Amino acid sequence: MSFLPLHFTVSxxxxxxAGEASSKVKNKLKQLGYDSEAIRRAAIAMYEGEINMxxxxxxxxxxxxxxxxxxxxxxxDKGPGIENIEQAMQEGYSTAPANVRALGFGAGMGLPNIKxxxxxxxxxxxxxxxxxxxxxxxxxxx
Amino acid sequence: MERFYHSVTLDVDKCVGCxxxxxxxxxxxxxxxxxxxxITPERCIDCGVCIRVCPHHAKKAKFDHLELLNRxxxxxxxxxxxLYGQFRHLDHIDLILTGLKRLGFDDIFEVSKxxxxxxxxxxxxxxxxxxxxxxxxxxxxxxxxxxxxRFPDLCAHVLPLHAPMETAALLAKxxxxxxTGLPTEQIGVFFIxxxxxxxxxxxxxxxxxxxxxxxxxxxxxxxxxxADVMKHIEQAExxxxxxxxxxxxxxxxxxxxxxxxxxxxxxxxxxxxxxxxEGLEEERIQGLDFVELNACTGxxxxxxxxxxxAYVAKxxxxxxxxxxxxxxxxxxxxxxxxxxxxDNLEFAPVLKLSDNLEEAMDxxxxxxxxxxxxxxxxxxxxxxxxxxxxxxxxxxxLADKSNCIFVMKEEIKQVTxxxxxxxxxxxxxxxxxxxxxxxxxxxxxxxxxxQS
Numbered sequence: 001m002s003f004l005p006l007h008f009t010v011s012x013x014x015x016x017x018a019g020e021a022s023s024k025v026k027n028k029l030k031q032l033g034y035d036s037e038a039i040r041r042a043a044i045a046m047y048e049g050e051i052n053m054x055x056x057x058x059x060x061x062x063x064x065x066x067x068x069x070x071x072x073x074x075x076x077d078k079g080p081g082i083e084n085i086e087q088a089m090q091e092g093y094s095t096a097p098a099n100v101r102a103l104g105f106g107a108g109m110g111l112p113n114i115k116x117x118x119x120x121x122x123x124x125x126x127x128x129x130x131x132x133x134x135x136x137x138x139x140x141x142x
Numbered sequence: 143m144e145r146f147y148h149s150v151t152l153d154v155d156k157c158v159g160c161x162x163x164x165x166x167x168x169x170x171x172x173x174x175x176x177x178x179x180x181i182t183p184e185r186c187i188d189c190g191v192c193i194r195v196c197p198h199h200a201k202k203a204k205f206d207h208l209e210l211l212n213r214x215x216x217x218x219x220x221x222x223x224x225l226y227g228q229f230r231h232l233d234h235i236d237l238i239l240t241g242l243k244r245l246g247f248d249d250i251f252e253v254s255k256x257x258x259x260x261x262x263x264x265x266x267x268x269x270x271x272x273x274x275x276x277x278x279x280x281x282x283x284x285x286x287x288x289x290x291x292r293f294p295d296l297c298a299h300v301l302p303l304h305a306p307m308e309t310a311a312l313l314a315k316x317x318x319x320x321x322t323g324l325p326t327e328q329i330g331v332f333f334i335x336x337x338x339x340x341x342x343x344x345x346x347x348x349x350x351x352x353x354x355x356x357x358x359x360x361x362x363x364x365x366x367x368x369a370d371v372m373k374h375i376e377q378a379e380x381x382x383x384x385x386x387x388x389x390x391x392x393x394x395x396x397x398x399x400x401x402x403x404x405x406x407x408x409x410x411x412x413x414x415x416x417x418x419x420e421g422l423e424e425e426r427i428q429g430l431d432f433v434e435l436n437a438c439t440g441x442x443x444x445x446x447x448x449x450x451x452a453y454v455a456k457x458x459x460x461x462x463x464x465x466x467x468x469x470x471x472x473x474x475x476x477x478x479x480x481x482x483x484x485d486n487l488e489f490a491p492v493l494k495l496s497d498n499l500e501e502a503m504d505x506x507x508x509x510x511x512x513x514x515x516x517x518x519x520x521x522x523x524x525x526x527x528x529x530x531x532x533x534x535x536x537x538x539x540l541a542d543k544s545n546c547i548f549v550m551k552e553e554i555k556q557v558t559x560x561x562x563x564x565x566x567x568x569x570x571x572x573x574x575x576x577x578x579x580x581x582x583x584x585x586x587x588x589x590x591x592x593q594s
Contacts, residue, residue, distance in 0.1 A: 002500070004503050004510075026423070028506060031493055033496075036294040066503065
């Protein structure tokens with residue numbers, strides 16, 4: 001199946017750039033004429049992922065594959081890894097430092113929101129090596 | 143109704159084909175072709191940014207003139223509250239309103255009066271909770287048009303009420319009809335406008351089929367005449383009928399603060415607006431009941447037809463409304479139906495590449511790979527605002543890749559390289575001549591040898 005590949009690099013610890021990649025993907029999906037609900041879900045999930053990459057992951061890379069009926073997003077960082085994925089998935093659980101929380105981020109809703117807005121989510125994480133999350137958003141063309 | 147009527151137009155003689163307007167247009171609606179700017183009507187939202195940034199004054203906005211009053215038996219002026227901030231040493235709004243009557247209007251209906259009713263209605267809508275929050279103001283026509291072409295998810299958030307101008311027009315006509323007994327066709331209602339987007343909104347309204355406003359006269363058009371007649375007024379008529387809330391609509395934050403609810407955001411200036419709308423769309427901005435957005439910096443006082451600097455006008459309005467009551471106009475329990483939109487705001491996907499998804503994906507692939515060939519300087523010399531927009535134009539068949547001076551330079555280099563390579567190759571005929579010479583010399587040499 002033909003798809004549109006997109007690649008982005010996210011720099012770590014730079015909040016001013018967080019959200020750039022999700023914004024670009026969103027605008028591309030709009031130009032392609034995707035269903036606005038699917039665009040919204042993909043953009044929010046990706047934005048949350050980007051913020052995580054900035055806060056915890058020290059930046060990383062994003063690979064997006066846009067298919068006619070679904071959008072695959074892979075977000076890979078070389079950060080500290082997640083110790084307990086089950087715990088990290090709980091709403092409100094956060095390991096974000098105080099300075100990040102002072103900015104209004106790190107409320108412990110990142111991963112739960114990604115789960116909420118995507119149709120499938122898989123997290124691979126290794127302590128000291130990094131975290132890679134794979135997510136898929138299904139598209140229903142109205 | 144013309145779906146894509148525009149008040150913003152180009153004076154071809156003044157346009158030098160520079161890149162100022164193409165770079166600043168929020169919908170990338172302008173291209174330079176054959177040395178002149180061209181506006182794509184489907185994309186233009188009449189925000190007036192291009193008029194403001196053009197150093198050659200080649201961008202203009204159409205509006206109506208006072209002569210139009212001759213077509214009607216009875217004429218009413220609808221002054222925008224931003225008009226009140228344009229005059230120095232003014233201590234009462236009545237002076238301006240009396241001045242407008244001296245210019246030929248039979249009566250005045252302040253738009254700020256209707257604004258107080260819209261504020262009342264908005265408060266009711268917020269408490270009813272039928273519209274998804276945050277509710278986005280529909281007062282600035284450029285913003286409504288921007289949302290319509292760029293933000294499909296936010297269309298449902300737009301306040302489904304007419305802007306104060308429209309409600310003022312309807313009420314003014316009705317009042318004049320009651321007072322004079324004239325049929326409404328003989329009653330002319332004219333908005334004294336601070337901006338071009340309002341002119342468009344009258345000719346091609348959103349949320350209704352036909353506007354009740356008969357014409358829009360620019361503040362800048364009548365300013366001199368009005369200032370002149372105002373000098374000769376000894377006793378101003380007591381015409382003003384609005385309070386702090388209504389007059390406050392003239393500048394950014396006025397509409398939102400009138401809701402008496404602190405969960406609001408008010409932003410102005412096109413770049414800020416786009417940022418806020420993107421944030422709302424991605425749910426990065428949360429916890430708000432109401433969002434007021436004005437395309438012009440400072441709000442309506444920053445409109446392109448205003449004479450005075452937006453912040454100076456705002457300061458004047460503050461002192462003008464100092465002794466006014468909070469509001470003078472209130473709605474009954476229910477919101478009257480004439481204040482509501484009859485049509486919903488529908489997304490117009492003018493930026494979509496193709497109706498066929500496979501084709502659109504193929505086009506986007508080509509656009510992305512073509513971008514790699516461009517220098518990424520966004521210089522605008524090709525006539526498009528960015529390298530990316532240019533790649534879109536090429537893939538859509540609207541421009542030629544060689545319009546990029548860097549691509550053209552590369553092409554010229556290839557041609558010169560080929561030419562220089564060719565100068566080192568001798569045609570066979572020339573080589574044959576050389577061999578012949580060589581042979582001749584040999585023969586001659588042999589002959590000379592034999593001779594000795």
